[in-house]
Amino acid sequence: MPGRGLGMARVLANTGVARDTVVLTMAIDLPTQARPGQFAMVHPMRTDCLLARPFSILDHRDGELDILIKVAGKGSASMAVARPGDEMRLFGPLGQSFDAPRLLDGPSIFVAGGVGVVPLHWLARDLHSRGRSTPHCIFGGRTPADLPTAVLTQYEPGWELWVEDGATESLETGRVTHGLQRALEATPGAAVATCGPTPMMKAVAAICEEADAPLWVCLEEQMGCGAGVCRACVIPSASGDRMCTVCKEGPVFAVSDIQFGAAVAS
Amino acid sequence: MSQVSPDLSVQIGPVTFENPIFTASGTWGYGLEYTDIAPPGPLGGVVTKTLTMEPRLGNTQPRVREQPHGLLNSIGLENVGINAFLGEKLPRLRFLNASVIVSLAGRDEDEFATLIQRLAQFPGWAGVELNLSCPNVARGGLDFGQDPVRIERITALARAALPADRSLWVKLTPNVSSIGDLAKAAEQGGAHAVTCINTVLGVEVNLQERRPVFPRAVAGYSGPAILPIALAKVLETARAVSIPVVGVGGIGSIDDALAFFVVGASAVQVGTSLFPEPDLANRMVEQFSARLTELGAASPRELRWEGLAG
Ligand SMILES: Cc1cc2nc3c(=O)[nH]c(=O)nc-3n(C[C@H](O)[C@H](O)[C@H](O)COP(=O)(O)OP(=O)(O)OC[C@H]3O[C@@H](n4cnc5c(N)ncnc54)[C@H](O)[C@@H]3O)c2cc1C
Ligand SMILES: Cc1cc2nc3c(=O)[nH]c(=O)nc-3n(C[C@H](O)[C@H](O)[C@H](O)COP(=O)(O)O)c2cc1C
Ligand code: FES
Numbered sequence: 001m002p003g004r005g006l007g008m009a010r011v012l013a014n015t016g017v018a019r020d021t022v023v024l025t026m027a028i029d030l031p032t033q034a035r036p037g038q039f040a041m042v043h044p045m046r047t048d049c050l051l052a053r054p055f056s057i058l059d060h061r062d063g064e065l066d067i068l069i070k071v072a073g074k075g076s077a078s079m080a081v082a083r084p085g086d087e088m089r090l091f092g093p094l095g096q097s098f099d100a101p102r103l104l105d106g107p108s109i110f111v112a113g114g115v116g117v118v119p120l121h122w123l124a125r126d127l128h129s130r131g132r133s134t135p136h137c138i139f140g141g142r143t144p145a146d147l148p149t150a151v152l153t154q155y156e157p158g159w160e161l162w163v164e165d166g167a168t169e170s171l172e173t174g175r176v177t178h179g180l181q182r183a184l185e186a187t188p189g190a191a192v193a194t195c196g197p198t199p200m201m202k203a204v205a206a207i208c209e210e211a212d213a214p215l216w217v218c219l220e221e222q223m224g225c226g227a228g229v230c231r232a233c234v235i236p237s238a239s240g241d242r243m244c245t246v247c248k249e250g251p252v253f254a255v256s257d258i259q260f261g262a263a264v265a266s
Numbered sequence: 267m268s269q270v271s272p273d274l275s276v277q278i279g280p281v282t283f284e285n286p287i288f289t290a291s292g293t294w295g296y297g298l299e300y301t302d303i304a305p306p307g308p309l310g311g312v313v314t315k316t317l318t319m320e321p322r323l324g325n326t327q328p329r330v331r332e333q334p335h336g337l338l339n340s341i342g343l344e345n346v347g348i349n350a351f352l353g354e355k356l357p358r359l360r361f362l363n364a365s366v367i368v369s370l371a372g373r374d375e376d377e378f379a380t381l382i383q384r385l386a387q388f389p390g391w392a393g394v395e396l397n398l399s400c401p402n403v404a405r406g407g408l409d410f411g412q413d414p415v416r417i418e419r420i421t422a423l424a425r426a427a428l429p430a431d432r433s434l435w436v437k438l439t440p441n442v443s444s445i446g447d448l449a450k451a452a453e454q455g456g457a458h459a460v461t462c463i464n465t466v467l468g469v470e471v472n473l474q475e476r477r478p479v480f481p482r483a484v485a486g487y488s489g490p491a492i493l494p495i496a497l498a499k500v501l502e503t504a505r506a507v508s509i510p511v512v513g514v515g516g517i518g519s520i521d522d523a524l525a526f527f528v529v530g531a532s533a534v535q536v537g538t539s540l541f542p543e544p545d546l547a548n549r550m551v552e553q554f555s556a557r558l559t560e561l562g563a564a565s566p567r568e569l570r571w572e573g574l575a576g
Contacts (some may be wrong), residue, residue, distance in 0.1 A: 004302065004303075005303075041542075043542050047335070048334045048335065049332075050332055050333075050335065050336065050490065050538070050539075050541075050542065051337070051541055052541075052542045089542070222328060222329075222330055224337070224339075225540075225541045227295075227300065227544065228295070229293070229295040229541075230292075230330065230339075230341070230541055231344045232329045232341070234327075234329070236323075243324065243344060
């Protein structure tokens with residue numbers, strides 16, 4: 001809880017980065033530095049949106065914050081057309097970051113799908129630029145138009161890119177899980193982090209279980225408050241004797257700490 | 267010309283609260299979760315998440331679904347249990363000078379009194395609110411809350427167990443044909459106040475799968491959409507009883523809160539709107555006097571509609 005802030009954030013820039021996807025750069029005075037994996041609750045400031053929406057933090061500089069928004073409904077649609085000078089209520093940074101030494105020191109493999117790339121991209125850049133480790137990064141999108149290429153190239157070692165449809169020379173066709181299997185064979189003992197659609201993360205969990213690779217997941221759940229108060233976002237602990245809040249105890253969890261049923265890998 | 271600042275204090279049973287703005291049960295945790303941005307001390311009081319004898323894990327997902335102007339929830343009374351509250355939460359609330367109303371739910375009629383007896387051994391709370399109206403649990407809750415006879419009995423047992431210097435509130439459901447009858451039963455049983463309203467029953471449908479979205483089908487509807495419903499229920503209740511009515515439902519601004527005083531409320535609780543704006547109740551306390559003065563009222567009591575008695 002220490003170091004979060006609640007206040008109005010002013011849009012400084014809105015940059016299109018993929019189909020229906022923008023990066024908003026916002027001016028906000030936060031009492032602390034955010035870390036990769038943390039998110040902010042941002043209110044779209046329209047009366048038919050009661051709740052604020054959770055968005056992972058893509059980057060954080062002094063007094064400035066970047067979030068990446070993919071249009072998914074009415075709130076994100078409004079936010080994606082925000083103009084410089086527009087204001088939105090922002091509460092953050094919230095939640096736990098990726099902080100397990102095993103993951104940060106490498107060797108590690110990051111598997112992202114869709115907007116799940118946001119926390120992992122920041123983490124990978126941060127680790128690489130500080131010389132701590134260089135994660136093998138794998139990203140999957142539906143088609144080439146869904147890849148936020150301008151963002152992904154900021155990670156110098158590069159992202160291995162997979163699309164389900166319309167692959168070109170530099171892209172592989174298929175699912176990120178194929179990339180993960182290959183990477184695990186090449187780097188036995190690697191730790192894995194994943195963020196993306198739940199079916200994808202469950203498939204990743206199944207592969208990691210099979211390969212005995214430690215896995216950290218960054219979960220998505222409908223949120224009311226973002227602060228552990230409303231108990232909307234809970235998931236059972238591994239032992240089932242308590243509920244863990246995705247917003248406060250997560251969104252990053254060691255998969256061994258929670259009940260995250262692994263799906264059959266495809 | 268000197269301006270006398272309005273008198274915001276409100277007396278409910280034996281307890282006088284500094285102002286009439288409270289947070290609603292289940293929407294501000296245990297009053298300790300936002301101390302960095304919204305301390306509980308300046309509020310009229312905090313109503314805790316409803317506590318039960320044993321900790322409860324609550325319902326399976328989904329637990330909340332946003333609607334265009336409201337929220338459906340099916341949390342299922344997840345809470346830490348009375349003992350953890352007394353051991354870990356209440357001492358901290360006391361340290362923060364918070365005025366605390368402890369919301370309680372028993373599994374049967376006697377358990378409400380048992381919970382109060384447990385509570386009575388500890389200092390640091392101003393009163394209890396009996397949750398006789400939760401729609402999201404299999405037993406208790408609405409089962410008790412729709413029957414005036416049981417409401418009166420539970421209230422009387424609770425009153426007998428309650429230390430004389432504490433306040434007894436009974437929270438009512440709007441999901442009945444006459445909330446006035448429920449309120450009279452609570453008054454008869456010895457309640458110092460009735461809280462109106464708990465959530466309104468609501469259903470969201472998944473058309474593709476031809477089924478309700480929530481596993482229990484019905485969930486509790488709250489937020490701005492229910493403000494007019496809550497005002498109507500408070501009006502009806504204020505006409506039915508002479509004990510104070512605590513208004514809750516859909517409050518999102520100071521003027522929403524003041525509307526409740528017009529229809530007969532003596533205090534209000536802010537609920538769902540605290541999720542997007544956790545400091546909302548604190549800001550309302552700050553705005554209260556100035557807004558009353560603008561309206562030419564020396565106290566919230568002066569806002570009461572003259573036609574209410576009719
Ligand atoms: C921890 C976390 C981090 C996220 N990070 C990003 C990000 O970096 N970029 C991004 O584009 N999106 C991100 N999302 C998803 C984003 O929150 C949803 O796309 C957004 O809430 C949709 O709101 P809407 O008004 O457009 O859609 P609507 O369908 O109108 O939303 C209705 C309600 O459902 C909720 N909701 C809808 N979809 C989701 C979802 N996938 N997850 C959680 N709640 C949802 C909304 O918050 C709202 O309360 C993240 C979600 C979580 C939980
Ligand atoms: C997520 C959620 C949890 C709630 N939990 C409780 C509870 O534990 N006990 C209770 O008496 N009321 C509970 N309520 C009901 C509120 O206290 C309040 O009566 C209702 O939501 C109407 O007010 P509002 O529209 O301002 O939210 C809950 C409401 C919500 C939205
Ligand atoms: S969103 Fe409210 S507890 Fe997590």
